[in-house]
Amino acid sequence: EPEVTQTPSHQVTQMGQEVILRCVPISNHLYFYWYRQILGQKVEFLVSFYNNEISEKSEIFDDQFSVERPDGSNFTLKIRSTKLEDSAMYFCASSPDRGKVTDTQYFGPGTRLTVL
């Protein structure tokens, strides 16, 4: 069964450094998402991406965040200058389209980001 994959599974970085989290969505999906979950808290929406542009973003997704689909398969989340509070699990998700019947989002296993 097709699945969303994410790399790396764990990323440790120093505060102020840039990180790029990578995702390979399910191949025929059109919508891509990033979520994060700070330890012990709820899963929070960051951004959605369709047709090579951001379609929706939350207030968390400020100027230090960016997303890109550099080729036909990868979907990346870049954090330009990491802060301690960026430490979280970051989940990538994809969905086939926006129609309600198939609106289910399929999640990857997550990348644990630790900012020291």
Added chain:
Amino acid sequence: DQQVKQNSPSLSVQEGRISILNCDYTNSMFDYFLWYKKYPAEGPTFLISISSIKDKNEDGRFTVFLNKSAKHLSLHIVPSQPGDSAVYFCAANSYTGNQFYFGTGTSLTVIP
């Protein structure tokens, strides 16, 4: 702003009995609701969904009930099995946007 709430952080149930997980929401624009199941070190996995035009959706051992007037939904698992032990997230979406709003999760433990 907690638009989706799961007020029970944990629940323990005996194997074979019914598990009932509850979720409340505040945004009347939400029209699509889902339950996700999450094991440690894995991403959330879709379990079951319901549209606001229905009040019940059933899939095998899993049934989701929606009470729009109370802005409440629940997930029933019957019979519960030890493999059902996981964190269950309720999520909601409105036709005006494509982000999902998640609750904080309920950790279900099914005791053999």
